[in-house]
Amino acid sequence: MWRNAQFRRVWGAGAISTLGGEIGELAIPVLALMTLAASASELSFVRAALLVPFLLLTLWAGVVVDRSRRRPLMIAADLARGVLLALVCWFAVAGWLTIPMLIVAALLLGSFTVVYAMADFAFLPLIVEEQNLLDANARITATQSAIGIAGAGAGGALVQLITAPLALGLNALSYFVSGSLITAVRAEETARGRTEHASAFREARAGIDLLIRHPVLRGLVAEAGVWNFGNEIFTIALTILVLQDYQLGPLILGIVLMSGGLGAVLGSMSSRRLTERFGYGRALIGSLLLGNTAPLIGIAFAGAASATAVIALTLAFLMSGVGIGVANSQAVSIRQLAVPAEVRGRVNAGYRLASWGFLALGALAGGVLVSVTGSWPAAIIGAVIMALASIPVAASPARKVVALDDLAHAAP
Structure with a gap:
């Protein structure tokens, strides 16, 4: 894959933006909680605003991606995200930023991210031959995970040293660099345009129908939705728990998240x-069981701030990362090749609507649960939901998939 110049550019763009995103992932909640003194509910509103576009815009973004050339969409989304975060940094440093402004910025940032994610998913198969797609996805997953190791730790250290607003400025810079790399990519693609007599709603519904009728994809999307819902509850509760109860909270949170990235590197390499x-099915289900269950074991030891709790969380995230690293490259490859190229954007949009839509619902539920039960019990509830997410895939025909050719037998 490294001999493919177009892949190298797309890989580089993803690597740079992922590094910036890891920094921003820590900087935004710290900015809300420590700089703007947000409550748990206000933090959940910020997080939900970042994720609501995945619920509201994903289907329509999928239609746009299938009708348009992907590369210009990716460039525009990167530039828009860079400008937006640069403005947030400026307003925060000047002392003008408020919680409502941060919520609006998060809503716009999430909207541009939806467009980029939809276009990126459909763009990669255009520059990589089908037989090399698993290898390409595994390399991208490994790189993102490796950056997660450095990015989470660096993000925690940067937020601790230079403050959250300036860390967001670095996140903005990463999107500008990513956009410039995508600009240099050369790929043959043409805009499909609107199908005669077909509305955006009908095209979007066709993608959802195919997703629901495909038994393997149906299991994968159910797992993703349940896991994302539980993970958002878990993440919000864990963030508040660590930032408020632990000394050097941002740094501790960065170390814990960094261990998840390390595990994901090891998993994606394997x-x-x-x-x-073992074949796709067995490897996928086994890795999901490991990745989805480990956080519950770790959070069980974190009821009170202690060195034992930090070690338990770090080891749990490490093991969870291993499972997720194995599963991600497999699941993405299955999703990319299970349906024809001309409907790939819409089917992926349906997948993202169901899976990412639950992120926004989980963010809101996390704020409520933390307010009602406290951060540690809320984290336990989220981890239990994550552990249950493996059931839909284990019960689906995915367990019988040995090679990608077997997907044809599972197709509706």
Whole structure:
């Protein structure tokens, strides 16, 4: 894959923006909680605003992606995100930023991210041959995970040292660099345009129908929705728990998240070997069971701030990362090749609507649960939901998929 110049540029763009995103992932909640003195409910509103576009815009973004050339959409989304975060940094440093302004900024940031994610998913198969797609996804997953190691730790340290607003400025810079790299990519693609007599609603519904009728994709999307809902509850509760109860909270949170990135690197590096030995289905289900259950074990030891709790959380995130690293490259490859290219954007949009839509609902539920039960019990509830997410895939025909050719037999 490294001999493919177009892949190298797309990989580089994703690597740079992922690094910036890791910094921003820590900087935004710290900005809300520590700089703007947000409550748990206000933090959940900020988080939900970042995720609501995945619920409201995903289907329509999928239609736009299938009708348009992907590369210009990715460039525009990167530039828009960079400008937006630069403005947030400026307003925060000047002392003008408020919680309502941060919520609006999060809403816009999430909207541009939806467009980029939809276009990026459909763009990669255009520059990578089908037989190399698993390898490409595994390399991208490994890189993102490796950056997660450095990014989470660096994000925690940067927020601690230079403050959250300036850390967001670095996140903005990463999107500008990413956009410039995508500009240099050369790929043959043409805008499909609108199908005669077809409305955006009908095209979007066609993608959802195919997603629901495909038994393997149906199991994957159910797992993703349940996991994302529980993970948002878990993440908000864990963030508040660590930032408020632990000394050097941002740094501790960065270290815990960094261990998840390390595990994901190890997992993604093993993904192809495990798939070749056990087949897609067994490797996928086994990795999901590990990745989805480990956080529950870790948070069980974190009821009170202590060195034991930090070690338990770090080890749990490490093991969870291993499972997720194996599963991600497999699941993405299955989703990319399970449906024809001409409907890939819409089917992925339906997948994202169901899976990412639950992120916004989980963010709101997390704020409510933390307010009612406290941060540690809310984190336990979120982790239990995550552990249950493996059931839909384990019960689906995905367990019988040995090679990608088997997807044809599972197709509706």
